[in-house]
Amino acid sequence: MAGGQYDWTYILAPKNKRAKLSFFAGWMACAGWIALLAAAAALTQALLMGVIALWNDAYVMERWQAFLAMMLFLVISLVLNVFGVRILPALDAFGLYWSVIGMVVVMVALLVCAKGEYQPPKAVFGTFTNTSGWPDGFAFFLGMLQSWLTTSSTDTAAHLIEEMPNPAITAPRVMWLGPVTGVVTAWPFMVVLLFTLKDFDAVLTSPAGPLGEIYHQVTQSRLGATLLLLISVVAMTFCTQSVGTIVSRMVMSFARDRGFGSWSAPLAPVHPKLKSPVMAVIFSSAWVVLFGLICE
């Protein structure tokens, strides 16, 4: 029952519509997760390119370089999910430690290097800008898209329940604690980031990316900014691996219920030795290669 959304739809929808609605939900969820895998790989690549841009002002990223960097993180995710299913639990627990400790390190470094030069509180907590051309209320919701995306882990636990020893207790706890831990850590981090940054306009346009630019503005050191940025690169590598894990369970589960028509049979099986839905992992990664070829 690792299907999440489409299982819920099947259970909750009226009997005469539930197969169609569930099928639609399954396709939407699979497409969404595969796109998220592409987004995770692309964001990791963007952070890595930020490191390069910090050291070389004249550097202009070639598209094929961006594509290759994106593929690097995709391949790491693919290899771990195909061959490393047994080390994934320990790896993800380590990913949590890495991310939280790394974030604290960044916050402390930024606060120390800022030496008391902060943005006024009004600029951090009360500044509403709208350059989109939409009405203010609508712009608020558009701006919320990112925070919504980065807190959407409700179904993560649902796709993982076949791998939990005690899913009835564990899954609901992870469902609500995922976003809570995410926001409890990210909120103070964003506050520190917005207080310590020096030049808003440079953040918007810098080739080093917003994070690299802020780190560089505050620390005044390329090496310092690079080290801080590498924390995020590693954290996002864990992210790409996690998304790869979840998307493969999603595809596997939907294939078991024949959601992919005649493609279902090859996508469904879990490999007897590797204990991983190998074909589902490869299938979702193949889509990301395709997205990469189109976009980069």
Next chain:
Amino acid sequence: MSRATNGSTDRLLGSTPSHDYGATERGDEMDATGHRLHHVVNGIDQGADLERNFSFFDSLGLAFSLLNTWTAMAAALPVGLALGGSATMLWGLVVSLIGQVLIAIVLWVYSDERG
């Protein structure tokens, strides 16, 4: 596409969901320790069972790594600053959190009701 759609929905309608995977069926193959190597439901070979290795903390670690809210939010600063500014980024996080927890609660209540 349309052919696949019809075929699949018909099968979804007519078949038992594949979730009752506790029962051993014809076509199943076991290894020496009694773990299934092949498990056939509704004519689809589901292969082996996944191993239950994710403890609570491991699962939370996966969810947290997957979100990495702080990096993802910071990387989206240019978008956020153009659409609503810092106020939207900070308070939008709080609004999103409330929404996500509400979703989790609704799912919990529903699954409690329906068993």
